[in-house]
Amino acid sequence: AQKVTQAQTEISVVEKEDVTLDCVYETRDTTYYLFWYKQPPSGELVFLIRRNSFDEQNEISGRYSWNFQKSTSSFNFTITASQVVDSAVYFCALSEAANAGNMLTFGGGTRLMVKP
Amino acid sequence: KAGVTQTPRYLIKTRGQQVTLSCSPISGHRSVSWYQQTPGQGLQFLFEYFSETQRNKGNFPGRFSGRQFSNSRSEMNVSTLELGDSALYLCASSVTGSTNEKLFFGSGTQLSVL
Numbered sequence: 001a002q003k004v005t006q007a008q009t010e011i012s013v014v015e016k017e018d019v020t021l022d023c024v025y026e027t028r029d030t031t032y033y034l035f036w037y038k039q040p041p042s043g044e045l046v047f048l049i050r051r052n053s054f055d056e057q058n059e060i061s062g063r064y065s066w067n068f069q070k071s072t073s074s075f076n077f078t079i080t081a082s083q084v085v086d087s088a089v090y091f092c093a094l095s096e097a098a099n100a101g102n103m104l105t106f107g108g109g110t111r112l113m114v115k116p
Numbered sequence: 117k118a119g120v121t122q123t124p125r126y127l128i129k130t131r132g133q134q135v136t137l138s139c140s141p142i143s144g145h146r147s148v149s150w151y152q153q154t155p156g157q158g159l160q161f162l163f164e165y166f167s168e169t170q171r172n173k174g175n176f177p178g179r180f181s182g183r184q185f186s187n188s189r190s191e192m193n194v195s196t197l198e199l200g201d202s203a204l205y206l207c208a209s210s211v212t213g214s215t216n217e218k219l220f221f222g223s224g225t226q227l228s229v230l
Contacts, residue, residue, distance in 0.1 A: 033216045043204065044120075047218040091159065095215045101171040102149055102213040106159035 002027045004094050006107035013082055014115050020078045021110050023092030029053075031097035034068065034075040035104065039089040048090075051075065082114045118142065120222035122207050128228045134195040137225045139207030141188050145220070147171075147213025148190040150182060153204040153224070162205075165190055166213045194227075202229045 003026040013019045025034065032053045037045040049061070051068050058067050063083075067076045079086055089111045093104040121140040129135050141148050149164035149172075161174040165184035182192040188209075194201055204226050208219035 035218070037219075037221075043206075043223040045206065045208070045219070045221040047220070050216065050218060052216060097215045099172060099215060101164050101166060102147060102210060102215060102217060102219065103161050103164060103172045103174075104149075104151075104159075104219070105161070106151075108158045 002029075002032075002094050002096055002105045004092050004105050004107035006090075006092055006110050008110045009108065010111045010113070012113045012115065015084055016081050017114075018078060018080050019082050019112065019114075020076055021090050021092075021112070023075045023077065023107055025073050025075060025092070025094050027094060027096055029096040029098045033095045033097075035093040035095070036066070036075075036077045037091045037093060037106075039091065039109070041088070045091065049077070079112075082112075084114050084116055087112060087114045120207055120209050120220050122205075122222035122225050124225060125223065126226050126228075128230060129197050130230050131197055131199060133197050134193065135197060135227060136191055136193050137205055137207075137227075139190045139192075139209075139222060141190070141207075141209030142220055145209035145211050146188050147210045147217075148184055148188060149208050149210075149213070149219065150190070150192050151206045151208065152176075153206060154202070159206075162192065164213060171213065197229045199229050201227065203227060 036048040092107040150162040164172040210217040
């Protein structure tokens with residue numbers, strides 16, 4: 001069965017620090033998709049990034065970057081030069097192609113607090 | 117373009133009652149999925165609907181049910197409420213609900229069972 005683990009339950013940083021959120025996943029499927037979502041205090045989850053299992057190229061998008069390594073089943077997410085507005089709960093999620101339709105398995109979330 | 121709308125925002129019920137939550141997806145989105153979020157269990161998938169058909173179902177008892185209408189709006193129902201059903205219920209929509217699609221979430225319905 002699929003599983004997503006976010007070992008860091010809470011991280012506190014000072015503004016402008018870089019912060020990396022860890023995510024480890026388990027799946028038997030060879031085709032799958034990994035996501036990061038952000039949940040601000042308002043409640044709705046907001047999509048940040050997506051990666052498929054065949055593309056291990058790491059990318060940078062603005063202040064966000066991610067490191068996908070199939071060998072270690074990890075999909076880590078980094079925020080560079082953090083800002084107070086980045087304070088939220090961040091969720092890593094997995095979707096398997098074997099499932100018809102959309103069914104996400106979420107990690108437990110990491111609460112990020114960015115202090116001014 | 118309006119986002120995903122969930123009503124009501126807050127709900128208080130007592131044990132044994134039933135409740136119906138509503139979700140209006142983004143215009144043009146045909147897939148609607150529901151998630152339960154609790155401090156103890158985190159975010160858990162309830163079910164997904166596409167073109168009025170339930171396509172996937174999570175590991176929840178039969179007290180949890182849902183449906184989707186021809187306009188893609190969706191409702192979920194919980195019967196015989198238990199204290200453990202207290203949670204934030206999140207609805208999400210996407211165009212086709214394919215495995216690699218990003219989801220757009222509503223702000224949720226906070227259900228409290230007393």
